[in-house]
Amino acid sequence: MWKKLSTIIISTLIAAAIIAYMLFRVWDDLLVALEHAIWHYLLIGTLVCLAAWWLRGFRYQAILASLGVRVSNAFSTACIFVSQTANLVVPARLGDLVRIVILSHEHQASVSQGLSSLVVERVFDIVMVALLGAVSLGFVLNVPDWFYTLIILPLAAGAVFFIALVAVGRVSSGNRYIRALLTILGQVREASLTLRSFALLSASSIAIWLLDILVCVSVVMMFQEQIPFPVVVLAIVVGNLVKAVPITPGGIGTYELALALTFSLAGVPAAEATLIAVIDHLIKNLVTLGGGIVSIYYFGGWVLDTIRTVFRKDLGGMRPGGI
Numbered sequence: 001m002w003k004k005l006s007t008i009i010i011s012t013l014i015a016a017a018i019i020a021y022m023l024f025r026v027w028d029d030l031l032v033a034l035e036h037a038i039w040h041y042l043l044i045g046t047l048v049c050l051a052a053w054w055l056r057g058f059r060y061q062a063i064l065a066s067l068g069v070r071v072s073n074a075f076s077t078a079c080i081f082v083s084q085t086a087n088l089v090v091p092a093r094l095g096d097l098v099r100i101v102i103l104s105h106e107h108q109a110s111v112s113q114g115l116s117s118l119v120v121e122r123v124f125d126i127v128m129v130a131l132l133g134a135v136s137l138g139f140v141l142n143v144p145d146w147f148y149t150l151i152i153l154p155l156a157a158g159a160v161f162f163i164a165l166v167a168v169g170r171v172s173s174g175n176r177y178i179r180a181l182l183t184i185l186g187q188v189r190e191a192s193l194t195l196r197s198f199a200l201l202s203a204s205s206i207a208i209w210l211l212d213i214l215v216c217v218s219v220v221m222m223f224q225e226q227i228p229f230p231v232v233v234l235a236i237v238v239g240n241l242v243k244a245v246p247i248t249p250g251g252i253g254t255y256e257l258a259l260a261l262t263f264s265l266a267g268v269p270a271a272e273a274t275l276i277a278v279i280d281h282l283i284k285n286l287v288t289l290g291g292g293i294v295s296i297y298y299f300g301g302w303v304l305d306t307i308r309t310v311f312r313k314d315l316g317g318m319r320p321g322g323i
Helices: 002-024 027-035 040-066 073-087 094-107 111-137 145-168 176-192 195-222 229-243 254-265 270-299 302-311
Strands: none
Touching: 002 254, 002 270, 027 270, 040 073, 040 111, 040 176, 040 195, 040 270, 073 094, 073 270, 073 302, 094 111, 094 302, 111 145, 111 176, 111 195, 111 229, 145 176, 145 229, 176 195, 195 229, 195 270, 229 254, 229 270, 254 270, 270 302
């Protein structure tokens, strides 16, 4: 138990230390920037963020439907809200496992269906945000070499993954663990590799990320900065690809650092770059937290026990639908 608690404490302290350092080094300039902020853009950014969440729910609903699990948009959106809220607390994105339990509890979905839905969502998220980053690189000058590596790697990994999905359909095994893995990969292929599903998931994923970028654009306008749109796109892409490595809960600290660094490299003053990065992530995390609280009431209090179970990594009893 102490080992698990220390993991949360250490990762949270890392996040807090990064944010504190970023704010402390430009504190006086931050106060000046806040005095001149146009606050109605904060409301616009929040509304855009809520629209992105609705679209995430729509995409997840489509993924589940392709796996034979029929849910409403309200259910799918609430499902994501709860898991992402848990990710703000528990390390290593273990909060995603909450969705498997919810799907099993509410719709008797199997573990493999829950895992497959997560894999499909994550793959399209990472590949499509990297694709947007690759496009933005053509419009941004003097980009550090590691930006190219950060963006090209997930694109290459995504290509390999989709090729493997095509090939795995011809593989069979008598080993139950390999058979379970093949079952999941088969479901992922079914949910993502038909022409209709691939087009729908690609288009919706790009739209989701464009809305995510527009949240940041709203924050940029809030501080009256003139930052080219491709630079904002690149910052969001870099921030989210860095955030995909679960060093801190919810990527807090690492996301802000990546955004601020990208803006600073584009010539944005350090104070404004820091504020934009911090407030952009704050909007997104507060909307997540608010939606998570509402969604817990939507499902019922048993979800809180589920989050505790996931934290203990005790996933027994969550599979009435089997593998």
